Amino acid sequence: AQSVTQPDIHITVSEGASLELRCNYSYGATPYLFWYVQSPGQGLQLLLKYFSGDTLVQGIKGFEAEFKRSQSSFNLRKPSVHWSDAAEYFCAVGGDNNNDMRFGAGTRLTVKP
Amino acid sequence: NAGVTQTPKFQVLKTGQSMTLQCAQDMNHEYMSWYRQDPGMGLRLIHYSVGAGITDQGEVPNGYNVSRSTTEDFPLRLLSAAPSQTSVYFCASTYRMTARRETQYFGPGTRLLVL
Numbered sequence A: 001a002q003s004v005t006q007p008d009i010h011i012t013v014s015e016g017a018s019l020e021l022r023c024n025y026s027y028g029a030t031p032y033l034f035w036y037v038q039s040p041g042q043g044l045q046l047l048l049k050y051f052s053g054d055t056l057v058q059g060i061k062g063f064e065a066e067f068k069r070s071q072s073s074f075n076l077r078k079p080s081v082h083w084s085d086a087a088e089y090f091c092a093v094g095g096d097n098n099n100d101m102r103f104g105a106g107t108r109l110t111v112k113p
Numbered sequence B: 001n002a003g004v005t006q007t008p009k010f011q012v013l014k015t016g017q018s019m020t021l022q023c024a025q026d027m028n029h030e031y032m033s034w035y036r037q038d039p040g041m042g043l044r045l046i047h048y049s050v051g052a053g054i055t056d057q058g059e060v061p062n063g064y065n066v067s068r069s070t071t072e073d074f075p076l077r078l079l080s081a082a083p084s085q086t087s088v089y090f091c092a093s094t095y096r097m098t099a100r101r102e103t104q105y106f107g108p109g110t111r112l113l114v115l
Helices: none
Strands: A003-005 A010-014 A019-021 A024-026 A032-038 A044-050 A056-058 A064-068 A073-078 A087-094 A107-112 B004-007 B010-013 B019-025 B031-038 B042-051 B054-057 B064-066 B076-078 B087-094 B110-114
Touching: A003 A087, A010 A019, A019 A107, A024 A073, A024 A087, A032 A064, A032 A073, A044 A056, A044 A064, A044 A073, A073 A087, A087 B042, B004 B087, B010 B019, B019 B031, B019 B087, B042 B064
Parallel strands: A010 A107, B010 B110
Antiparallel strands: A003 A024, A019 A073, A032 A044, A032 A087, A056 A064, A064 A073, A087 A107, B004 B019, B019 B076, B031 B042, B031 B087, B042 B054, B064 B076, B087 B110
16 A cells, blocks of 8 residues: 655754655555645645656745655755745655545655744 | 635634534535644545545544535534544545646635633
């Protein structure tokens, strides 16, 4: 069965610093991988997704993620964090159908001024 | 488009009470689903629907009922609330269940507290 692990429950970075959020997955076939962001009191918004092809995926709000099959990882990165990036971030892995999607427990990002 | 809407935003229930969480979308999406979000556990699928009149169970269906009489609406019913159902509930929709390349849109959530 597929599963997703986000090792960091909470991360604090200074505004302007770089960010990397970790995601490791377990899946029996070629995975479809997603990163979502949840701002306080809001629903989840898709940041980016990987299906195939180029392993470096660009998303919205200046985020990118890199799929590394050998490490079963799909880490999210941003070169310079803004205060508005403070939110909770979820990694998800899916299969052929949307009802197969499994979410990680989330990483809460705090941005220091 | 309003996207995915959910009501109420917050609800307090007593153990044993029943209630319905409402979800609606105006994007003509065939696939709709309900998730619950609990601390440290991410989102877990409760029930889903691939179209009007068709529903199926997800990962954690016990204690919940759903129906899909129209394409737009997908209500979630708690027949006898239990404290273990205290959670944040999200409704989501997308074009089709197999449209994994399509974006899945989430509602703003309903925060439920069962005392």
